[in-house]
Amino acid sequence: MRPGTTAVRSVEVRGVTRTYRVHVPAGPPTTGRLPLVIAYHGHTERSSTFERYTGLSGLPAVVVYPDALLGTDGRTAWQGAPYSPRRVDDLAFTRAILASVRAEACVDPTRTYAIGRSNGGSLVAMLACTMPWEFTAFATVDAAVYEQSVAGCRGGPAISLIDFHGTADRVIRYGGGRRFGERYLSVSSWLQRWVGRARCMPAPVTLPVNPVVQRLAWLQCAAGREITHYRIDGGAHRWPGSAGNPAGGGNSDTISATRLIWMFFSTHPVAGSS
Template identity: 30%
Template sequence: MQFQPIADRLVRLAACACWLFLWPLQSVHADVLEVNGQKRTFTLVKPNANKPAPLVMVLHGNTQQGADLMERSSWPELARREGFAVVFPDGLNGSWADGRYPAERAGTVPPTGTDDRAFLLALTDHLMLRGIADPRRVYLAGVSNGGAMALTLACSDPQRFTAVASVIMLMTQGLLDTCTDLQPNPPLPMLFMNGTEDPLVSFTGGQGRAGRAVRGAWSFEETLGFWRSFNGCQDGDARVVQLPNKDTRDASTVTRVESNCPNGTDVLAYRVNGGGHRTPGRSPDARFPKLVDKVLGPQNHDIDGPEEIWAFFQRFSLVR
C-alpha cells in the first residue's frame, strides 16, 4: 500500500501528458485585461484557425475560479471538437457582483465597488476586436453565482448575447429589478438546468435548506414563466420529455421541458429529478465527489451539461 500514492501520481501525470496531445486544433492562454483601472484575469481556449469563431463565456460558481470549470467540465474538449472558443473569466474573491440584493446572496462577495458587468462586456469586446469571437455568436453560460451573473447580463444587456444558459440558479427580485431595460430589446433564447433537491437554490422557491443557501429565489416554474412571457411564448409547457436513465447509480433522472415560443426565442429547461446543486456531466465536477454528494446532493450523469448547452446555443445566430 505504501506505493499506491506514487502509482496514483504516475497515473495522473500520464493522464496530463495524454491531455496535452488533445490540443492540436486549439490553444490555451491565461491573460489579463485592465478594466476601469483594475486588472482582471481570464483563461481563453480558442481554435488555431485565423478567423472569428463562436464564443462561449462560462462563469464559475462561488468560491471558484475559471480554472475549476476548465479542469472539471467538458467545455475544453467540446470546444476542440466543435471549433468554438471558450473563455473562463475569474471573479474577484471567487465571486461575482451579480444583480441580486445582498439579502438574497450567500457565500463570499466581491470587493466593494466591483463592476463585473463592465468587465464581462469589455472582455467580449476585447475578444471580438482581436478577431477571436464572431459578434453574431457570443453565448453566455453561468453556474450558481455565475448563473446569477449570467441572468444579470441577460436582463441588463440582452442585445450583447446570442443566447444565455443559467445552471443551478433561478431568478430573484433583485435580478428582476435589473430587467428594467428588457422591453426595447429582442427576445433572448434562454436555457435553465436545475435540480429538484438543490439544497442551496430551492427548486420550489424561497430559501434553500442548507446553511449558506440562496434566499428569495423564485421557483423553477416562476423563472420559466417570466422568460416565456418576455419571449412571447405561450403559457405552460409545450412538451415534456423524460430522458433515458443512462446511469442508474446517480440517484437522479432528467426531464427536458420545452416551451411553445416564436421561432428563435426558445426557452428550454432541464429538470434534474433528485439532482442537487451540481452541473450534470460525464465526469465528476469536484475533487472529492463523494463528500460533495453529501453536502450539495448528487451529480447527474445521464446528460452532460456543456453538451446540452452547446446543442442549444449553436441553433442561434444574431443578424447584425
C-alpha cells in the first residue's frame, strides 16, 4: 500500500465475506513498525463515513475501519446489541483483521489499539473482556454498552481505557436506559467495572478541562494501567471535535476526541496481560 492512501480489503469469516478499509499514514517510509488502530463505527454508519468525520486517518498509525453487517433492523450493527445480525461473530472478524493486517503491513503488535463509537463502543467493550491481550489500550465514545455485550466479563487482566460521553446524549443516555427492549448500562456503572478489574484507586482525580468538560482519571491501577473519562456537560451523541458528525450539537466540540485518544494511546505503549 502507498503512504497516504486508504484501500478496501476483504476477508472470509465463517463463510461470510467481510470488508474493511486500511489507511497507511502519509510521509516517507519508516524503518520502524507503526502502531495499529482498529476503529469501529456506530450503529447505522459505514466505515467510509467514520473515517471522514473522525479524522483518525491523520494519526501516525495504520488505521483499520471494519464494516459491520446489516442487523435485524436492516441497518449496520455490531455484535452485542439487541439489533445485531443473527449469528454474527465480530470477534472472529477482528482476529482475522489482525492476522491479515499484521501480515501485510509493518505494524507493531505491542502498540495495537481499539476505538469504538456508540454500538462500536459496545464491541470494543467485548474485545476488552474477551481478548484484552491483543490490544494495548481501548477508547470508547458514546458507548452503547448493553448487558449482553459484557455478560460474564469477570476477572481477567487490567486494561487501559479512555472514554467520552455527553450528559445531554439523547440516544445513549449518560445515566443508562433501554433501547430496542434491552437495558444499556450507565456510564458510571460500566466504568466502575473496569476500575474494579484494574484495581485502581476507587475515587477518580477530577480536573476541569474547560467550563463544560471534566476529566476523571482513576490512577494507581494494576500494571500501570489507567481508566480515564471525559464528562461533557451538555454534550450530545457526537464524536467530540468533529464538524462532520451526522448527529451533532451540544458542547461536544469544545474538545477533540481524536487528539485526546491519541495522546492517551501514546502513553500506553506496551501490550500484554498484567
